Amino acid sequence: MSKTVLILRHAKSSWSDTALSDHDRPLKARGERDAPRMGRLLREQGLLPDLIITSTARRARDTADLVAQGAGYEGEVEETRTFYHAPPRAYLERLRALPPEIGRVLLVGHNPGMEELVEVLAGVTERFPTAALAHVALPIASWDQLTPRTGGQLLHLWRPKELR
DSSP: OOEEEEEEEOOOBOOOOTTSOGGGOOBOHHHHHHHHHHHHHHHHTTOOOSEEEEESSHHHHHHHHHHHHHHTOOSOEEEEGGGTTOOHHHHHHHHHTSOTTOOEEEEEEOTTHHHHHHHHHHSOOOOOOTTOEEEEEEOOSSGGGOOTTSOOEEEEEEOHHHHO
16 A cells, blocks of 8 residues: 655746735746646546645645646645745645545645655655656555655656646
8 A cells, every 4th residue: 555645846937026925926827838737647647636735825726726627636625824835844744644545645835845845755856847746656554654764756757848
């Protein structure tokens, strides 16, 4: 038995409105194209999550919603402020609290935390541009067994520019 974590950096965001706070920045047109594409990829790969958890930042929430639509995901999209510019520890704490019936979860957040989370979970360092999606298998039967030393395996890493 194993668990699966899908790690998604939010799609490309806009800096055009300088009056907005960082937390409130929207997606750029490229981000609005890339996010649903990553959702379709999840569907095509048979990787529909049981749960999506996203940062409360607008660009992350919008990414999560567009990915969910592209994937045909109809479950809950949970928002958590603790994912806003979070270190890997924050993601690990949330993952450890998941109920056992959740087999596959999609996390939507920010760099450098997303890149660092892949490194912690799978022991590999990868370039993680906006809308990059990592598929990590964890050799655990329940989420409460997860530690930084669990030794997951990075099965795939998709970057939007490589999918065109």
